[in-house]
Amino acid sequence: MRLSQNFTRTLKEAPADEVARNAQLLIRAGFVYKVMAGVYAYTPLGLRVIEKIKQIVREEMNGLGGQELIMTNLQAKEPWAMTTRWDEKVVDIWFKTKLQDGTELGLAWSHEEAILDMMRQYIKSYKDLPVKVYQFQTKLRNEVRAKSGIMRGREFLMKDMYSLHSSVEDLDAFYQETIEAYMRAYKRMGIGDDTYVTFASGGAFTKFSHEFQTVCEVGEDTIYLHRGKNIAVNEEVLNDGTLAELGIAREELEEVKSVEVGNIFNFGTEKCEQMQIYFTDNEGQQHPAYLGSYGIGISRMMGILVEKFADDRGIIWPESVAPAKVYLVRIGGDEATAEADRLYDELQTKGIEVIYDDRDERPGVKFADAELMGIPYRVTVSDRNLAEGKYEFTTRNSGETILLTHDDLLAKLS
Amino acid sequence: MRLSQNFTRTLKEAPADEVARNAQLLIRAGFVYKVMAGVYAYTPLGLRVIEKIKQIVREEMNGLGGQELIMTNLQAKEPWAMTTRWDEKVVDIWFKTKLQDGTELGLAWSHEEAILDMMRQYIKSYKDLPVKVYQFQTKLRNEVRAKSGIMRGREFLMKDMYSLHSSVEDLDAFYQETIEAYMRAYKRMGIGDDTYVTFASGGAFTKFSHEFQTVCEVGEDTIYLHRGKNIAVNEEVLNDGTLAELGIAREELEEVKSVEVGNIFNFGTEKCEQMQIYFTDNEGQQHPAYLGSYGIGISRMMGILVEKFADDRGIIWPESVAPAKVYLVRIGGDEATAEADRLYDELQTKGIEVIYDDRDERPGVKFADAELMGIPYRVTVSDRNLAEGKYEFTTRNSGETILLTHDDLLAKLS
Numbered sequence: 001m002r003l004s005q006n007f008t009r010t011l012k013e014a015p016a017d018e019v020a021r022n023a024q025l026l027i028r029a030g031f032v033y034k035v036m037a038g039v040y041a042y043t044p045l046g047l048r049v050i051e052k053i054k055q056i057v058r059e060e061m062n063g064l065g066g067q068e069l070i071m072t073n074l075q076a077k078e079p080w081a082m083t084t085r086w087d088e089k090v091v092d093i094w095f096k097t098k099l100q101d102g103t104e105l106g107l108a109w110s111h112e113e114a115i116l117d118m119m120r121q122y123i124k125s126y127k128d129l130p131v132k133v134y135q136f137q138t139k140l141r142n143e144v145r146a147k148s149g150i151m152r153g154r155e156f157l158m159k160d161m162y163s164l165h166s167s168v169e170d171l172d173a174f175y176q177e178t179i180e181a182y183m184r185a186y187k188r189m190g191i192g193d194d195t196y197v198t199f200a201s202g203g204a205f206t207k208f209s210h211e212f213q214t215v216c217e218v219g220e221d222t223i224y225l226h227r228g229k230n231i232a233v234n235e236e237v238l239n240d241g242t243l244a245e246l247g248i249a250r251e252e253l254e255e256v257k258s259v260e261v262g263n264i265f266n267f268g269t270e271k272c273e274q275m276q277i278y279f280t281d282n283e284g285q286q287h288p289a290y291l292g293s294y295g296i297g298i299s300r301m302m303g304i305l306v307e308k309f310a311d312d313r314g315i316i317w318p319e320s321v322a323p324a325k326v327y328l329v330r331i332g333g334d335e336a337t338a339e340a341d342r343l344y345d346e347l348q349t350k351g352i353e354v355i356y357d358d359r360d361e362r363p364g365v366k367f368a369d370a371e372l373m374g375i376p377y378r379v380t381v382s383d384r385n386l387a388e389g390k391y392e393f394t395t396r397n398s399g400e401t402i403l404l405t406h407d408d409l410l411a412k413l414s
Numbered sequence: 415m416r417l418s419q420n421f422t423r424t425l426k427e428a429p430a431d432e433v434a435r436n437a438q439l440l441i442r443a444g445f446v447y448k449v450m451a452g453v454y455a456y457t458p459l460g461l462r463v464i465e466k467i468k469q470i471v472r473e474e475m476n477g478l479g480g481q482e483l484i485m486t487n488l489q490a491k492e493p494w495a496m497t498t499r500w501d502e503k504v505v506d507i508w509f510k511t512k513l514q515d516g517t518e519l520g521l522a523w524s525h526e527e528a529i530l531d532m533m534r535q536y537i538k539s540y541k542d543l544p545v546k547v548y549q550f551q552t553k554l555r556n557e558v559r560a561k562s563g564i565m566r567g568r569e570f571l572m573k574d575m576y577s578l579h580s581s582v583e584d585l586d587a588f589y590q591e592t593i594e595a596y597m598r599a600y601k602r603m604g605i606g607d608d609t610y611v612t613f614a615s616g617g618a619f620t621k622f623s624h625e626f627q628t629v630c631e632v633g634e635d636t637i638y639l640h641r642g643k644n645i646a647v648n649e650e651v652l653n654d655g656t657l658a659e660l661g662i663a664r665e666e667l668e669e670v671k672s673v674e675v676g677n678i679f680n681f682g683t684e685k686c687e688q689m690q691i692y693f694t695d696n697e698g699q700q701h702p703a704y705l706g707s708y709g710i711g712i713s714r715m716m717g718i719l720v721e722k723f724a725d726d727r728g729i730i731w732p733e734s735v736a737p738a739k740v741y742l743v744r745i746g747g748d749e750a751t752a753e754a755d756r757l758y759d760e761l762q763t764k765g766i767e768v769i770y771d772d773r774d775e776r777p778g779v780k781f782a783d784a785e786l787m788g789i790p791y792r793v794t795v796s797d798r799n800l801a802e803g804k805y806e807f808t809t810r811n812s813g814e815t816i817l818l819t820h821d822d823l824l825a826k827l828s
């Protein structure tokens with residue numbers, strides 16, 4: 001991408017009404033545009049990050065045998081009434097609207113009921129199970145407050161997976177596989193070492209649900225961490241019974257601030273009983289199916305990565321989700337321009353993604369923008385260094401700058 | 415994809431309330447699920463087609479220098495009030511909803527106002543123009559009736575592009591380039607020969623807008639076609655003035671049924687004046703920017719391809735958008751199974767997409783499903799033909815079946 005052709009501009013200041021650091025930085029760097037509180041558009045730079053996070057999650061869900069589909073925003077009342085969740089006293093974040101004939105519709109804030117209502121058509125026999133489906137869906141939630149930037153918006157992108165099984169053992173095994181797939185995804189996004197499977201309060205069927213919590217200074221949550229066993233406990237279930245069950249002692253736990261980066265639920269047969277999803281076993285008996293539900297907020301994850309890694313100069317993207325690997329800066333006259341143009345083409349030909357700062361701006365402006373945007377590596381082509389056959393190579397994370405020959409530069413980037 | 419692991423099932427009958435042939439076939443083949451009238455979910459098979467159509471359109475938009483982004487569903491009143499389009503007497507298909515504090519919000523049915531409201535932040539000078547942005551967005555439209563299946567839904571996926579320019583000449587040139595890119599996209603989707611740039615009524619700024627109309631028996635529209643000049647005229651502008659301007663005579667025109675597969679608008683400076691998008695020219699003077707808007711309904715396109723090509727046995731996908739190139743059928747015992755498993759892996763390794771019917775079903779059921787799903791080529795591995803080292807190769811479109819050796823089969827599919 002040539003910056004001269006990108007319509008966003010970096011900003012010195014975020015909008016005065018934006019209080020979340022993630023959104024402040026993303027707006028200033030030109031990755032998101034604030035439409036209203038809790039509602040953000042993603043510019044070409046921001047969409048690239050979203051797509052990279054999606055692709056990591058997609059690969060892990062496919063690895064579990066998940067099948068990608070896409071459900072709908074518009075929801076009819078009937079399926080949700082079967083679980084009481086249509087009622088705004090039960091779910092207080094619905095956006096609702098009406099057809100022209102007055103029929104009330106909801107806008108999906110989750111999809112358990114929608115998926116199960118569809119699955120009733122397809123699941124008849126134990127031979128039809130298991131089913132594992134997921135989607136990347138825009139969810140709408142009528143939050144009273146929206147002060148966390150893209151970490152908790154009124155409109156956001158989520159990966160939600162649903163699995164249906166014929167036995168509790170099959171659900172439990174898949175649930176465990178999903179925990180491992182989630183941990184792989186976090187590792188690929190650079191937060192593996194700081195992310196913990198966290199025991200939280202369960203539902204009617206299981207004692208615990210599981211959250212994935214990442215240690216983060218600006219954390220919304222407090223968790224109690226056992227670094228040795230790589231697990232954590234949410235405050236709400238921190239009691240002697242839980243500690244005994246997990247085989248840990250209270251004094252081994254460390255209290256840390258954290259943010260939730262995913263959560264998974266074992267609904268047992270409760271939801272399928274409510275939604276009338278029954279299958280016939282191999283002896284002709286009817287049973288309700290077992291349901292698991294597994295969420296990762298995609299846009300939320302983008303916000304968390306900003307919060308976790310940013311420094312006082314701007315964003316620092318993990319390489320796996322960065323909108324480009326290289327920020328190419330051109331400084332100087334015709335010779336530097338010609339060489340930067342050539343290098344831009346060369347890197348792209350080799351499949352290395354580049355943001356090329358081909359603008360007529362001062363070097364200081366370009367360097368500051370490279371840092372604000374958080375691109376992992378900056379390569380600077382200048383007349384002075386070209387005379388010695390060298391390129392300046394700066395790592396965003398460490399700030400270290402070295403001079404490299406053409407061959408060494410390509411070796412570093414390949 | 416192994417069919418044994420796909421959760422959808424083909425159906426003998428479509429739901430009784432589904433009147434559109436495209437949706438009837440897509441539901442029966444397991445590509446879509448009807449949530450309610452005009453609202454359809456896309457199953458893994460259906461999503462594959464959607465993604466292929468998106469990718470063709472994406473490549474053509476990128477070729478125009480378009481930058482992909484993603485706007486929001488939730489819309490505030492203020493930008494839309496600037497053009498009067500918030501008013502339900504002006505736009506009668508709004509879905510509206512409310513924040514918890516009572517603030518009225520709309521759900522986006524289009525995005526001109528949203529894009530321009532954002533661009534006001536970024537466009538200051540003639541140097542900031544042109545801007546060409548596009549998105550694939552779920553649009554919600556509160557249609558009174560929804561009887562056209564996925565061709566005209568209440569929730570649907572659309573590619574919409576917007577371009578802003580500093581001069582009418584620049585807009586006109588880009589508008590013409592877009593016409594050519596649209597025609598390339600239609601050609602790639604197999605409807606190039608039957609799709610015509612059609613002159614329709616314009617707005618305040620231009621005499622004509624342009625629709626892209628594809629000849630189709632079940633057409634919603636009637637157009638007057640000049641095959642020699644590859645253009646058509648919409649009934650609403652068919653008059654002596656138009657004929658003279660286009661240099662065609664009424665008796666050269668053929669009346670045909672057609673469906674709209676895209677439309678583009680030249681708004682001139684009207685919208686930017688309403689939305690206060692002004693830029694400074696190189697002499698310091700302020701001018702409103704010029705706006706073009708360019709739409710292709712992605713899910714609509716999927717429905718149109720079904721309507722246009724299906725026969726009495728089911729869907730016939732153009733190869734470029736088919737969910738797979740090959741429908742692999744296994745008939746017989748262990749030997750055929752082993753060979754079909756091997757061929758499935760081999761084709762996939764070569765990058766050829768395969769739906770593998772590994773179900774324990776009768777051959778007749780498998781053949782009927784292959785036809786209903788509309789996969790371009792069926793390859794049948796049977797004990798009988800294997801004995802002679804042959805594979806049955808059936809073309810969906812022609813129905814022709816031939817026997818091929820392994821090498822000839824691979825040559826056909828590569």
